[in-house]
Amino acid sequence: MDTHNSRASAFGVLLLLARLSASMVIERQDINLTTLPNAAAIVDNLQYTANCTAAALWVNNLPLDAAGVVKGAGNGSSSINIAFLRSSLPSEYQTSSDTALTDFYNDMSSGPLFNLEWLGTALDDVEAVCLAPTLEKSLTLDRLNATQNCTATAQFLSGTLGWKTETKPYDPSISANDSSWLDFIYYALPPDVQNNITDVELDVFYDHISTTATSGINTTLVNFLTGAWNSCKGRICEVQGYTGNPDIGGIGVSTDPTSLLQS
Numbered sequence: 001m002d003t004h005n006s007r008a009s010a011f012g013v014l015l016l017l018a019r020l021s022a023s024m025v026i027e028r029q030d031i032n033l034t035t036l037p038n039a040a041a042i043v044d045n046l047q048y049t050a051n052c053t054a055a056a057l058w059v060n061n062l063p064l065d066a067a068g069v070v071k072g073a074g075n076g077s078s079s080i081n082i083a084f085l086r087s088s089l090p091s092e093y094q095t096s097s098d099t100a101l102t103d104f105y106n107d108m109s110s111g112p113l114f115n116l117e118w119l120g121t122a123l124d125d126v127e128a129v130c131l132a133p134t135l136e137k138s139l140t141l142d143r144l145n146a147t148q149n150c151t152a153t154a155q156f157l158s159g160t161l162g163w164k165t166e167t168k169p170y171d172p173s174i175s176a177n178d179s180s181w182l183d184f185i186y187y188a189l190p191p192d193v194q195n196n197i198t199d200v201e202l203d204v205f206y207d208h209i210s211t212t213a214t215s216g217i218n219t220t221l222v223n224f225l226t227g228a229w230n231s232c233k234g235r236i237c238e239v240q241g242y243t244g245n246p247d248i249g250g251i252g253v254s255t256d257p258t259s260l261l262q263s
Contacts, residue, residue, distance in 0.1 A: 033096060033104040034111070042093065043113055048122040051087035052130035058084035059126055068195075073109040073119050076102035124200050132204035139193065139205065141220055146228035149187035153228050154235035156184035164236060167229050170222050182206060188228075 033039060049055055061080045065071040074081050082101050085108075086094055096104075107113045146153045157163040160180045161170070182202055186194060197205075209221060 031096065031100060033093065033100055034107045034113070039104075039107075039113060040116060042090065043108060043116050043118050045090055046085075046088040046118065046122070048084075048088050048125045049129040051084075052126075054080075054084045054087045055126040055130050056134075059123065059131065070119075070123065073105075073114070075109055076105035081105055123198075127198050127200040128204055132201045135193075135197070135201055136205060136208045139189075141209075141224045143190060144185070144188040144224070145190075146184070146188045146224070147231045150232035150235045151239060152180070152183045152187040153232040154239045156180040157225070157229055157232070158236045158240055160184075161225070163229055164240065167226055170225060185209070 033042065036042065057080050061074060061078060062070045063072050063074055076082060082098055082105060085101050085105050086096070089096070104113075108116075108118065162168060185206055186197070186202060189197065
C-alpha cells in the first residue's frame with residue numbers, strides 16, 4: 001500500500017513539473033521582447049547569417065527607393081522579415097510567438113532599437129557571407145568583358161599593373177585597395193550584374209579572384225589580363241596623359257599609340 005502511494009505521489013510530482021514546464025514555454029513564447037532590459041543586447045547578438053536562405057529572402061524583400069537603394073527595414077507584418085528575425089535570434093528566444101517577433105521587428109525597424117544601426121551591419125554580413133559566394137559561383141572570368149570600358153581597363157593595366165609598353169608577370173600582391181582594380185572588374189561585369197552588385201559583393205568577388213591568383217592557379221587570370229591588354233592597349237597613351245603631336249609622323253602617317261610610349 002505504501003509503495004503504491006509513493007508511486008502515485010511520484011507520478012503526481014512529475015505531472016506537476018510537466019505542467020509547470022509547459023506554462024514556462026508558453027510564457028516564453030508570449031513574452032514581449034521589446035520590454036526586456038537586455039533588448040539592445042539581443043539586437044547586438046543577432047546572427048544575421050545563421051540561415052542564408054532566410055537572409056537572402058529578407059534582403060530581396062527590403063523596401064527600395066527610386067534609385068534602387070535600401071531605404072529601411074520594412075515592418076513586422078511580413079512573414080519573410082519574421083522568419084529572418086527568428087533565425088537570427090539567440091536560441092532562447094527563437095520560440096517566441098509571431099506576435100512577439102512582430103512587435104520586436106517593428107521596434108527594430110522604426111522604434112528606439114533602430115538607432116542601434118543594425119540594418120547596415122545586417123546587410124553587409126548577409127552580402128558577404130550569403131550572397132557574394134553565390135555570385136562567385138555564377139561568375140567566371142570568361143563572363144567578363146574588359147572591352148566594355150577600355151578607359152578603365154587601360155587605367156588599371158598601365159597604372160596599377162605597370163603594363164605601359166608591354167605585358168609583365170602578374171604580381172598577386174597588388175592590393176584591392178587600389179580603386180582602379182575594382183573599377184576594372186566592375187566595368188567588365190555583365191550589365192545585369194553591374195546594375196545589382198553591391199560594393200561588398202564586388203570586394204568579395206575581387207578577393208575570390210585574388211585568392212585564385214595567389215594560390216598559383218592564375219593561368220586563367222593572366223590570360224584574361226593579357227587579352228584585355230591586347231584589346232585596349234590603344235588607350236594607354238590617353239589615360240597616361242600623352243599630349244604629343246598626333247601627326248608626329250607627318251601628314252597621312254598613322255602610328256600605333258603604344259609605339260610612341262616605347263620610343
